[in-house]
Amino acid sequence: MNSGTADDRNFSGRFQIRLSPEHHKMLFEYARSLNASMNDIIELALSFAISTENFxxxxxxxxxGLFGVVGDNHMPLATLAFRNFLSYDQLDSxxxxxxxxxxxxxxxxxxxxEADLKKNPxxxxxxxxxxxxxxxANM
Structure with missing residues (x-):
């Protein structure tokens, strides 16, 4: 993770990105099909993505990651996601x-x-x- 806040950093509007060769080719072909630059497509996609709750x-x-928790009889008890996690307490071993x-x-x-750690190692x-x-993140 990067340190510092957005307020105390300088932003040039440039950064490097690494893509798989397959994604690079897909991006190039998609941009060309719209008579746009790869940068135009990335900027549009990024603007759309970060404004969308689903994204x-x-x-x-x-x-x-998602994490499935099992309960009695190994039936699903919950599917946890980082964004919904608030806290935990270990009650015993x-x-x-x-x-x-x-x-x-x-x-x-x-x-x-409550979840059984033996069932959810x-x-x-x-x-x-x-x-x-x-x-x-809260530092």
Missing amino acids: NSYADDRIN ETVRVRVRRRNGSVWGEWIF NLLAKLKSWDEARNF
Whole structure:
């Protein structure tokens, strides 16, 4: 991650991006088909993407991952996403309590559930990494 805030940095309007050769070719061909530059297409796509809530969810899921939690009889209990994660407490060596935001229709609420760490052996590591990422971002 980059340090500093947007207010204390200089922005030239230029930055380098790395793409796979396949995406580079696709971008070139798409831009050419519209008689536009690759830069025009990237700038339009970026403007559209960062203003779209669905893209924010998609980006969060791709970058931070989704994490499925199983409950009794190994039935799905929850699918966690970084953007909805609020906090966790390890109650004992086998149980963790997780607090998340959850939308019911158009209303956001808070949901608290407990998960068995034996049934979800990677859950604690994922929650710790999300907690650290959130703390780092708030520095």
